[in-house]
Amino acid sequence: MCDTFFTIGMAGHIDHGKTTLTKALTHVDTDRLKEEKERSISIEPGYAPLQTEEGKHVSIVDVPGHERFIRQMIAGVAGIDLVVLVIAADEGVMPQTKEHLYILQFLGIKHCIVAISKIDRVDEEMLEMVTEDIRDGLEGTNFHDAPYVYVDSLTGKGIDKLRQTVFSNLKKVKFRDAFGSFRLPVDQVFTVQGQGTIVRGTIYEGIVKKGSQLMLLPKGNKVKARQIQVHHKDQEQARAGQRTAINLGGADKDEISRGDVLVYSDHFLVTDTIDVSLQVVDDNFLPVKQRSPVNIYIGTSVVMGKIVFFDRNELEQTRHEVLCQIRLDKNVVARRGDRFILRRPTPVETLGGGWVIEPKGVKYRFGEETIEMLRNKKEGTPGDLIENVLTQHTLLDRKQLVQFTSLDEHVLNDTVSKGLEDGYLIEISKQQYCLLKTFTKIKAEVSHHLQSYHEAFPMRVGISKAELIQAFSETYPRLFTEYSLSVLFERNECKKVGQFVALPSFHPHLPKQWKARMEEIIATVEKDGVSVKKWEAYFDGTPLSQNDISELAVYLIHSNQAYRLTNEMLIHQSAFERAVSVLKRQTENTFGLKEAKEALYVSRKYLIPFLELLDYLEITTRIDDKRKWSIERII
Known part of the structure; x- marks a missing residue:
């Protein structure tokens, strides 16, 4: 049987028992930081392996619940396959529970288990009320038919039942693609003395092998995977769905930050403009005006940008999707289908989320034509x-x-x-x-x-x-x-x-408009023989433009109807042939300037250019002050 790898997220309001429940399931305390121990809250996502069955390998992510740590929460759940929504029996659905629910849905997470914790603190009647309250809260969400498990982490009640429910529900989850190009969004970066720089994250797709040459985007720095660990155990490779730590060669800790993406190939785009399908929260919020500043959470990065609408000037609460664009202040790595969360920077609130239609957007016109184009891209x-x-x-x-x-x-x-x-x-x-x-x-x-x-x-x-x-x-x-x-x-x-x-x-x-006039000029040039006037002189008193004059000269030369005698004079082809015939008849095989002048009876003004034209056309060959006929080129 083929091994499969999954990541489960523990989400919910602060102090509802996520970390304790994770420890009860895995026997691992995911509060690692000194501050977390002192304050009894999770600041960074914590990770632990869950002992599994039938070739399943599962990592549990304990994500922070406090509102101030929402970025870490989003980074933690961005790569999960199933969520365990933890709700304390003595408090029920809280504001952070609702926000987590929005975020989980916008990130496209379809599988959920509701774990009602701290059940030993309430009686049966209170438990029924809390359960009903939760059902009402989940109505209309992706998780309305999620299974419920009642647990108490300190006494161990319901822990085995929760574990069995997790395994059962994982059978419904489509495991991540290990055949695509490797991609790991970085959510933690640190150094270990004697080891160097370590990055951690959940592999979105593909496989990474020890020794692989990789690239850190968006900067494009080249690095090497010197060592790979999955839950503190060395591995030769790691694949999609696994929570992985990679020791990188060729990179300092200061060069890497959360939100960077480790990739194997250059198939991934770095972009600052994304076209998106946006769903807004099912709550009232202050209207969002055209080009308002927003924070977008995508993968493990958070970037500020501006939201651009093409069918409205203001965004209000709506159940319909909104096709729009986010123009970012910094580059991110994005692919079509990537999920994101959109939040307002001030006042701080979650506005909505959705997925990337086009990772490399450009500027479009406002109007229905652009909306139709985006709709076609979305449904393609x-x-x-x-x-x-x-x-x-x-x-x-x-x-x-x-x-x-x-x-x-x-x-x-x-x-x-x-x-x-x-x-x-x-x-x-x-x-x-x-x-x-x-x-x-x-x-x-x-x-x-x-x-x-x-x-x-x-x-x-x-x-x-x-x-x-x-x-x-x-x-x-x-x-x-x-x-x-x-x-x-x-x-x-x-x-x-x-x-x-x-x-x-x-x-x-010849252009129809000037054909008759030009034919007259051509006939005059032909009649003038070798003793032609300057080309432009033939156009005195005519309405032809300077461009027409130049174009006619080029036309006659390219069509072999004339030769350029000098820069300013053209000789007609038939006149040229007659002159060559006369000169040939009246000279020997070798002749000089005097013989040519006597034969053609023209001044040096025309004679010298004419003889140089003969040389250029290889009809004659100049030898000192004489010229010799080239038999094979005689006209």
Whole structure:
């Protein structure tokens, strides 16, 4: 039979006997600190192993009950699987009992046993009244059908019954996932002389092995698990559900604090903005205004932030969930599905709690559209989650998909494989994934961009590939744009001409508006032969803009209708060919400047640039002050 590991929480009002009951069950006194002994109250969560049966390994967490220690209480119960709600028979349900109940429900704890303690202090009638009071208090909560056990820790009454009830109820509890990436939120950090830095916490998921290289988030410090203990016994490994102490190498005590998270992989996100589903307490509280300061308790950390609403400007008591966002003052480690508690810093009170929908939120517009988007994220299947994050981020690898969706790696791998098979996912280089619909979108946008470009610059071959990629850089990752273009080239949905990109059917042409005027200018340039005017002189008295003049020059050169004679002059291609033919007929295989001048009958102003153009085109080769015809390049 496979061993299973659970953590049980002892919760309830101060002085209702949680610590004494824990000792009666485990024979361990969980009040460790001197202050706790002196004041007879628990300040820090205390932990003890419960002797178990049938391969079950159970840790009991005795959480503080005093209001001033609510942070420690939340840190203590954050990782529990079942709660024993301790209520003294001589006092009944107290204010702290109610607050603990809210916190336990908001943290998603579904399994509860009610232990009515100190029964020897009351008579049967009083016990019945207290029991009825408790039933009324639990009505409408997750724990309305919780079993009741009557105990007296000092005399031992009911202790065996409570132990049996615990074992029975643990059979209903789904044990924690040991197959995910290891995560341990730190709730205690201390040093032991000769050993170094020790951290303690309940493992939320995964397995840690002795010698493992780990990471402390949110700082990102790398550490090593030098030693692992579970209830003071050395272990080679510890797994989800176990209360664990780890001796860390590579970290000083001052570098670690409660709320840090020890992880094995980089699948976990560090974030300062989380989208959440919030349920508020079933009591009246002062309205919470838009962007009010709040304290959020998540894992073992507590961070101040601001609450942002998208469908209201003020939060009042409601039975409906509230989809909103918490913008934090400091980074936390969060995954989708993580539970949290929300409290007001002043006046201090618990407002509600819930779970993280999106661990890496961004700023959204106020309105129903955002609420609908958050609702879709909240209710999504694994495939929906992947589609949502790829819609937002366009291109992600598997590690990033795990981070943003918080899906188990096995679930994610299966969902990605199915997505590729069904065709709504596309895999590009190095296991990078995008949505088919995003590719379809950029394909349409590229086509539209090219069409607009061709209309604006009809005389150009196309847009340079670098300029096209840059045009989409604010919307899409470069790798995705390059991949999309390569597919479009393969499918002949756009064409590449050298370094330029164009639509398949496009060919550079004169703009319809100026076609007649430009054809006249081109004809005049051709007529002028070698003795052309400066290019801009041909446009004197025309309405063509400076941009039109420049564009026409580039068009003629790229379409091989003209050559650049100088920076300021163009020679028509047919005029050039005629001049070369004349020069060839009237010179020997080798000729000088004098022979060329006599053949073409033009001034040095045109002759020198013309001969240099022949050299550039490799029609001639210059040797000292002579030129030699290159037979294979003669026009």
